[in-house]
Amino acid sequence: MARDRKLSADERILWGKVARSTRPMPGKAGALTELDAFLAEAEAAAEREQEKRTPATPTPLQPTAPSMAKPSAGVHHPLEKPVKRKIAKGRLALEARIDLHGLVQSEAHTILLDFLIRAHERSMRHVLVITGKGSSMGSDGALKRAVPLWFSKPEFRYLISSYESAAQHHGGEGALYIRLSRRHGERP
Incomplete structure (x- = not known):
């Protein structure tokens, strides 16, 4: 990996999860709190970005029938x-x-x-x-x-x-x- 390559937000979050599963070396706990602060900021930014991408949907006057509604992406249903x-x-x-x-x-x-x-x-x-x-x-x-x-x-x-x-x-x-x-x- 190139030394001057910066980690993406997803890579930083993944690394943060790995880092939290370990114990910091004596005197190095401050670096872990900095990472936690960065991860919290990155997650908040990702949520804001997701909200921007998701268009506001007008509320329907009448509820749609469940059989007519499309399943949303990411929702898993039980096995038949x-x-x-x-x-x-x-x-x-x-x-x-x-x-x-x-x-x-x-x-x-x-x-x-x-x-x-x-x-x-x-x-x-x-x-x-x-x-x-x-x-x-x-x-x-x-x-x-x-x-x-x-x-x-x-x-x-x-x-x-x-x-x-x-x-x-x-x-x-x-x-x-x-x-x-x-x-x-x-x-x-």
Whole structure:
């Protein structure tokens, strides 16, 4: 990497997440607070920019019927019942699986993103992500709660078509069936 190349806002945010997962060296805590301030400013600027790009929509006089409304980009729907049933019974294969047990959120985020990108590049459709239930040793299930929230973030949004809790023998509430979106130009 060229030394005079500046990091983009996204790269700085990602680096900030990595930096927050470590302990600062003695006497270097000030640099971390500067980074936190920059990241907060960058996130606020990104939100302002997003608001500028999103045009104000007039409120309709009559509500539209849900069947006529288009699904918005980035909103993931649950798997269809027949698809979930086929996966649970083994008639539709899970092409890959990843277990995130024992990982902190920053590690899990990076590993999960890499796993899903590779699966998407290989045109896989159904994968299993095991987050764990988070009920052991006083844990509150941080990954179980965080992973579905990550799916609405831009880096995951284009990869995932839908997801839902897995069947009991695949991990139940501690695992997710994920249907990956089709690659651009790929036929069904």
